[in-house]
Amino acid sequence: MKKVLQIKITLRGLKPLIWRRILVTDMSFAELGQVIKAVMEWDGGHLSEFQVPGVGTVCTPSMFDDEFDEGEDGTELMIGDYLKKKGDKVLYVYDFGDDWNHIVTLEKVLPKEEGRHYPVCIGGKRNSPLEDSGGLWGYEELLLIAKDKTHPEYEEKFGWREDFDSEYFDMDSINNVLKNY
Numbered sequence: 001m002k003k004v005l006q007i008k009i010t011l012r013g014l015k016p017l018i019w020r021r022i023l024v025t026d027m028s029f030a031e032l033g034q035v036i037k038a039v040m041e042w043d044g045g046h047l048s049e050f051q052v053p054g055v056g057t058v059c060t061p062s063m064f065d066d067e068f069d070e071g072e073d074g075t076e077l078m079i080g081d082y083l084k085k086k087g088d089k090v091l092y093v094y095d096f097g098d099d100w101n102h103i104v105t106l107e108k109v110l111p112k113e114e115g116r117h118y119p120v121c122i123g124g125k126r127n128s129p130l131e132d133s134g135g136l137w138g139y140e141e142l143l144l145i146a147k148d149k150t151h152p153e154y155e156e157k158f159g160w161r162e163d164f165d166s167e168y169f170d171m172d173s174i175n176n177v178l179k180n181y
Contacts, residue, residue, distance in 0.1 A: 002025060002111075002112040003025070003026065003080070003109050003110070004023050004024065004110045004111065004112050004113075004118060005023070005024050005026065005080065005108075005109060005110075006022075006106070006109075006110060006122075007021070007022050007023075007024060007105065007106055007107065008020070008105045009036055009039065009040070009092070009102050009104050009105075010103045010105070011040070011100060011101070011102055011128070012101040012102065012103055013101065013136045014129075014136065014139070014140075016125070016126065017125060017126070018125065018126040018127070018129070019124055020123070020124040021107070021121070021122050021123035021124060022035065022039055022119055022120065022122065023110070023118055023119065024118055024119040025112065025118045025119075026078050026080035027079060027119075028074060028076065028077060028078055029050050029052070029058045029060070029074035029075075030074035030075040032050075032079050032092075032104075033048055033050070033060040033092065035178070035181065036092055036102060036104070038174065038177050038178055038181065039121050039124070039174050039178070040094075040100075040102070041128045042131060043131050045131070046094060046096065046097070046098075046131075047060075047095070047096050048060050048092065048093060048094045048095070049074075049093055050090050050091065050093075050104075051090065051093070052072075052077075052082050054082075055072055055077070055082070056072070057070060057071030057072065058071060058073075058077055058090075059071040059073060059074050060074045061074070084106070085106065086107060086108060087105065087106065088105070088106045089103055089105045089106070095131075095132075097132075097135075098129075098132065098133065098134060099135055100129070100135070117178075117179060119178050119181060120175055121174045121178065122171075124169050124171060125169055126166060126167055126168075126169055127166050127168045127169060129142075130164065142157060143166055145157050145158070146164050146166070
């Protein structure tokens, strides 16, 4: 019987919380990084890594260049070897400039359901911050600007896109992306 890991991904530092709950089969940390980017709706254009207790830095493929050559190879390590029991956690850091820290927590281990596609998002709250929004402080400032169309920076920050709704969460859209995984 293949196992499925129910994982909660929580973006650290923001209130109210931004989180996603996913079901995945055992996969490498590099693959999990791709899934996290998909469910958080990040474009993937930034460096990322995991911090794994007992291992340290686990590199994702985008990190393998001369500047970032320290750490374990995330294509070789399987998440099921480190997320074994309820409450086990790792840290996923996306975009070393903005430093989006995601707490990745194992909630349960379940049997694989025949005919169900994995990975799949089964829950979440709130829209992810916009790419390149300046980390926690920049994003909080963007939220204030987004609420005031008369703000002097509104046109620069939001004039090129539809209104940004920080509360919006579209699980169907995320799962459509994951179907191609």
